[in-house]
Amino acid sequence: MTSTFAVLADPSRRQILDVLRGGERPVNDLVDGLNLAQPTVSKHLKVLREAGLVEVRRDAQRRWYRLRLEPLAEIDAWLAPYRELWDSSFDALERHLDEMAD
Structure with missing residues (x-):
């Protein structure tokens, strides 16, 4: 890879x-x-x-x-945990912004 x-x-x-x-x-x-x-x-x-x-x-x-596509699928699989980090960061940001709106 x-x-x-x-x-x-x-x-x-x-x-x-x-x-x-x-x-x-x-x-x-x-x-x-x-x-x-x-x-x-x-x-x-x-x-x-x-x-x-x-x-x-x-x-x-x-x-x-x-x-x-096979080599690109390997890269995608390697990136998956990093995508999860981004998703959880975006979820936390969304919660924070929702709290600020109240």
Whole structure:
């Protein structure tokens, strides 16, 4: 998971994942949509693929990339206890504000 966080630290990689949330895309669509050079997009896709965040499907000469959710589910599970802390803090704030209104 540490490597997943390191991979996601790069804003361009997060942008690629954001685009892939909409579904499978060929490399050229990613290049056009992100305003990045093709070699740069390919470099980021390689890192994302090695981290298991995307997978590639070949269709003749085209390579189609799609998001893999499993590594993101691991991060979500790791974040769950922190989300509970936030929720309890918000609940306490809500109670405090309700008491102030009285």
